[in-house]
Amino acid sequence: MSVKDQIREIIFEADTPAGKAFDVSLIVLILLSVAAVMADSVAPIHDRFGTQLYVAEWIFTGIFTIEYGLRLWCIQNTVLYARSFYGIIDLLCIVPTYLSLWIADAQYLLVTRILRVLRVFRVLRMVRYVGEAELITQALVASRRKITVFVFSVLALTVIFGSFMYLIEGRTNPEFASIPHGIYWAVTTMTTVGYGDIAPATPLGRAMATLIMIMGYGIIAVPTGIVTLELNEANRRRANTSTCSACSAEGHSEEATFCWRCGENMYKQTTTD
């Protein structure tokens, strides 16, 4: 096996001890570098440890740059990797540091590195967790059209409600200074977040708000219903889809060998004759 192949196995696979060690140290490095970026944004810490954090940041970026170079070099299809979802993430995780030489504050974009942790989890083949993650992802993907329709309807409602509230409150309440303010308020209300930085003050406005809140109450139930159904569907599909060859009963539990209805061994060879 060539050096290139050996490096590829270490970087891209997690089956060998070396590969596993690499992935674990990568996760630690990513978390450390994200923590450094976060710490650097806190004024008192920046004032005291600014220089050290700056140096650390360049060391992290140096390591990640070398790692990115190695990935590009050792993979068989360089272009395919560079243009893949994870390839772009890997690139995005080093670019901001270089950009920060010209653009102030660009280094804070480095927090996107946290996305790499999710990737490495995958590489580590924490099998059961990946399975669960896939189930959730599957359910969300399956419900994307329903969710899209739903989000568009909610947005249309917030535009209308926000404008009405501007009409009602706008003159007396400086918090509702324009329709966009009204829409922002309508979104915080219908999602039940309710900051309270904008709140109706007139009796009519509060009556209207009461109506919207109760409507939002029913509406918040819709995405939950959608996701529950799709999770159920994804779960069911993953279960046991085999049918008993003797009585054609379905709905066997996941590890079943014998049919729950007729006791037939479902996996005996029915094709021998």
Added chain:
Amino acid sequence: MSVKDQIREIIFEADTPAGKAFDVSLIVLILLSVAAVMADSVAPIHDRFGTQLYVAEWIFTGIFTIEYGLRLWCIQNTVLYARSFYGIIDLLCIVPTYLSLWIADAQYLLVTRILRVLRVFRVLRMVRYVGEAELITQALVASRRKITVFVFSVLALTVIFGSFMYLIEGRTNPEFASIPHGIYWAVTTMTTVGYGDIAPATPLGRAMATLIMIMGYGIIAVPTGIVTLELNEANRRRANTSTCSACSAEGHSEEATFCWRCGENMYKQTTTD
């Protein structure tokens, strides 16, 4: 085909290239005009571009007025269209501009135009999305009675809780100035919106609020449960899409053999004779 028929096809259908182009430019126009109304409500933008936006608004209204006239003219049954749900929406989307000549701020009602976007989506026959939208609508319609009962019970609870909070807090806390204030607070609390513009300040009031919040916790589960069930039902019904060959009834349950309406066996071979 007469000119009238041709225009009708362009305006009301989306199957031909011309019809599709018409619908897409209509969506763009609607979104632009809604954006203009929203922008006009922001004071600094209004001060700088007020005149331009005013002119744009009249141009939009002119186009929509012509479109509305064409719709009235080319459709077969003018009265039926004018009195239909979408006919009224189409009218409501141009009236406010004319009203604004007499009534100040009436033009902000133009945001209701956003509803037209939803309609045009439908015309565009974005089939899959329409199917999903119908599923959600169906579930919400099917659960309307349960939701009504639920909303009335919640309203009764908020009236009672709001009044009690007025009793407890009213003397010391100016935020609970009357029973309607208390009801408004109870609604923000039970829907978990929680602005905080009105909040209990006495120990007894806070104990009561704790109780109400925990009760609201259980109550918010109810609409979710209702909608989940009805979505499930709507989903299941859609599974059996067969139509009775005798009376063309739809909506048979999954295992149905006989039509629920006329009792005809739906699976007898009607094509043999």
Added chain:
Amino acid sequence: MSVKDQIREIIFEADTPAGKAFDVSLIVLILLSVAAVMADSVAPIHDRFGTQLYVAEWIFTGIFTIEYGLRLWCIQNTVLYARSFYGIIDLLCIVPTYLSLWIADAQYLLVTRILRVLRVFRVLRMVRYVGEAELITQALVASRRKITVFVFSVLALTVIFGSFMYLIEGRTNPEFASIPHGIYWAVTTMTTVGYGDIAPATPLGRAMATLIMIMGYGIIAVPTGIVTLELNEANRRRANTSTCSACSAEGHSEEATFCWRCGENMYKQTTTD
């Protein structure tokens, strides 16, 4: 039919035109009297229309008193009615007004008149919404034990989290003045109400709050899950609405032929002899 029977039919039933008219006017009266109580609590309205509202209140009380007397008189079992839930509500709706003649500060007592709202449900009992209401009630009753266990666990958690927050924030943040304050905060947070009247200000307190919020995220899912399951169960049970002709038991499973309580064949013709 005696006068007593006729009156009973009008008051307690809604099948006859007279009964229906009685129910509708009763609902209107109840809503008007509730609105009067609410309006009277608003200072400016009280100052201007106080006398008129006072007179109106006595008229409402007079009518409700006569109605209560008629109910007591015409029903077969007076004591049973007087001690039933609605009997007590009916009484509570008139007593405060009379008490206000002797007890000072009576306007606080008068707020209990708001309980009249509950009477609306009594009248509504007759319509088809009742089925839906019963479904929801049934589901909530069936899940009462699970909800109790859940509420106790959540309360224990809020006591613990609230005390920890008091330990963390208490010294520097006057909003967390005592453990009860901390518990009140923990309840507003875990129920996602989040008024913001009490909010953590120290870094450690905010980190702790982050933890509690994310935990509350998972916990809020539990009552929803419970109610969804029980609604599903209640829905399934209701499929068969027939009542046993022998023992009038309800709640038979969908395909039942024999009563689950008395074993009687529910569909044998009991009217032939």
Added chain:
Amino acid sequence: MSVKDQIREIIFEADTPAGKAFDVSLIVLILLSVAAVMADSVAPIHDRFGTQLYVAEWIFTGIFTIEYGLRLWCIQNTVLYARSFYGIIDLLCIVPTYLSLWIADAQYLLVTRILRVLRVFRVLRMVRYVGEAELITQALVASRRKITVFVFSVLALTVIFGSFMYLIEGRTNPEFASIPHGIYWAVTTMTTVGYGDIAPATPLGRAMATLIMIMGYGIIAVPTGIVTLELNEANRRRANTSTCSACSAEGHSEEATFCWRCGENMYKQTTTD
């Protein structure tokens, strides 16, 4: 039966009248002592009844210390109990009082005693409630992996969104003083708690917040879906509690006649030979 055995029966079991009386008085003592700790944290109460509460606290601790000693003494395997979950809870409930001699405020940790109430509920064998509690616990345990995956994804999202908001708002809005502030805001927003102590003030920040809120809307549906499914599963499994007499497998589906693992007829009489 030796004295030791008798004491063990009283302390650890709840079948005898003495055991039940012991458990009930233990619950009362725990609740009283927790109430005392809470009351002592309220400044006015502390000023007036500080000494009495201090004495009461030492009496409660004395009783619980004796009880803990008795438990250690009378149980068969002392080490096993001392290291068990409940053994540690029992110890944690007396240690803080002794610690408070050296460490100020340590006595407030005594609220963890509330956990003991949950334990005693269990001992009291309030069978039905324990069954329901186990169902919920089972569902939460079964969904722990899905919930973990979900919580990690949400945390990664809040880190990213919080940093973006810091970039957008940080310069002009002192509330977004650092990335950790931004993350704290993102968590309060995505969980729909929404205190409002930190809220966006710039148009861009509010647009971003609108996006995050609507995203949080869909995301909050996920844990609900997960828990609903697992509750359903746990419920279904509990329906058939029979164990296969041949291979002792559990978890048969509700109508199962044959064991899914060994194919044995579970209801044939195995005791006849």
